Amino acid sequence: MTNKINITLSTTKKEKPASNQLEFGRVFTDHMFVMDYSSSKGWYDPRIVPYEPITLSPSSMVFHYGQTVFEGLKAYRTKDDKVLLFRPDKNFQRLNLSNDRLCIPQIDEEFLIDALKQLVSIDKDWIPTAEGTSLYIRPFIIPTEYYLGVAPSKFYRFMIILSPVGSYYKEGIHPVKIFVENQYIRAVEGGTGKAKTGGNYASSLKAQDEAEKRGYSQVLWLDGVEKKYIEEVGSMNIFFKINGEIVTPSLNGSILEGVTRNSILQILNHWGVPVSERRLSMEEVYQAYKDGLLEEAFGSGTAAVISPIGEFFYKEEKMLINNGETGELSKKLYDTLTGIQTGVYEDVFNWVVEVK
Structure with missing residues (x-):
C-alpha cells in the first residue's frame, strides 16, 4: 500500500x-x-x-x-x-x-x-x-x-x-443510576465480547431500552454462564471501591479491554492505590454495600471518561452509593484523565500525541 x-x-x-x-x-x-x-x-x-x-x-x-x-x-x-x-x-x-x-x-x-x-x-x-x-x-x-x-x-x-x-451523558460527571440486568446477556467467553464490533451493541439495546423505561441510565451486565459475575456497565468497564481497595473485573475473553480502563489502572498504580483485577460477583458487591464497605462505583470509557454510579437496582432494592454523590476518587480520576488529555496536567505517562 x-x-x-x-x-x-x-x-x-x-x-x-x-x-x-x-x-x-x-x-x-x-x-x-x-x-x-x-x-x-x-x-x-x-x-x-x-x-x-x-x-x-x-x-x-x-x-x-x-x-x-x-x-x-x-x-x-x-x-x-x-x-x-x-x-x-x-x-x-x-x-x-x-x-x-x-x-x-x-x-x-x-x-x-x-x-x-x-x-x-x-x-x-x-x-x-x-x-x-x-x-x-x-x-x-x-x-x-x-x-x-x-x-x-x-x-x-x-x-x-x-x-x-459535549458530555456523553446529560448527567455529565454527576452520578447515574444503573439497573442490574439478570435476563439479557451482553457476551460470553469465546464470543465477540472482547472485540469492538457492532453486534455486541445491537444485542444490548433491548436491556438498555427496558432499563431506561424504569428510570435507569444504563445496565450492569453479568456473565453469560452463571449470571452472577460482573462484566461491564452499559458500554463501559466498571470499577468499585470496596473498603479502600479498587476492584475491577479481570479480562476474561468477554470483556472489552478499554483504553480508559488501562489508563486508570496505570494512574492508580502510580498513586499507590491498592488495585485488584479479579472475578467479582454482584453478591459480593451487595454484601459490601450491606456492610457499609462499598464506597464508590464508576464506569470508564472514551465517551464518558468517568461516569460515577450513584445507585444500583438489584434484587428489587435500590443500593444508594456514597449518598448518590460523586466520590472523591471518581472525581480525582476524572480531573486527572481530562487534565492529561487537554494538556492541563503533566503527561508523565507519555500518552498524548500532538497534531501539528
Whole structure:
C-alpha cells in the first residue's frame, strides 16, 4: 500500500454548532478519511475527502452478517491552542485485535496514526474549546463485497469520521443510576465480547431500552454462564471501591479491554492505590454495600471518561452509593484523565500525541 494520502478539500464548509448545544454524535465535520481493501490488492487508495454519503449495493455483506469493527477516541484543544490525541496507538492496536476476531485484514497502525493526524489537522477548527467538550473520532471497517454467502468478505472499506461532542451523558460527571440486568446477556467467553464490533451493541439495546423505561441510565451486565459475575456497565468497564481497595473485573475473553480502563489502572498504580483485577460477583458487591464497605462505583470509557454510579437496582432494592454523590476518587480520576488529555496536567505517562 502506498503511504501517500490523496486529499480533496471541501469547497463548502458546514456551519459549526455552538459549544453549549453539542450532543454526542449528531454533527460531523467537513472531511473524512477513506481507504479500500481487496484480496488481490490489499489496502489501497487512502484518501481524505469531503464528508458525504456512500453508495453500496443492497447485497453488500455489511447489511447481512455483521462483520464490522470500530473504534472510538478523541482529540482535544489545549488552552495554548495545541491539538492533542490521547493514546491513539492503543486504539489502533485494539482495532487490529478486533479485526483478527472478525476475520478482517490487519492494517498498518503507524500509517493509521499518520492518516488520523492529517485528517484532524484539516478539520481542527471543529474541535470545541468549552470545558468537557472534544472532537470524537470514529474509525470503522465494513465489508463491501456483493455476496450473500456466509464467509469473510474479500472487499472492505475503512473510514474515519469526526464529530464535535459535549458530555456523553446529560448527567455529565454527576452520578447515574444503573439497573442490574439478570435476563439479557451482553457476551460470553469465546464470543465477540472482547472485540469492538457492532453486534455486541445491537444485542444490548433491548436491556438498555427496558432499563431506561424504569428510570435507569444504563445496565450492569453479568456473565453469560452463571449470571452472577460482573462484566461491564452499559458500554463501559466498571470499577468499585470496596473498603479502600479498587476492584475491577479481570479480562476474561468477554470483556472489552478499554483504553480508559488501562489508563486508570496505570494512574492508580502510580498513586499507590491498592488495585485488584479479579472475578467479582454482584453478591459480593451487595454484601459490601450491606456492610457499609462499598464506597464508590464508576464506569470508564472514551465517551464518558468517568461516569460515577450513584445507585444500583438489584434484587428489587435500590443500593444508594456514597449518598448518590460523586466520590472523591471518581472525581480525582476524572480531573486527572481530562487534565492529561487537554494538556492541563503533566503527561508523565507519555500518552498524548500532538497534531501539528
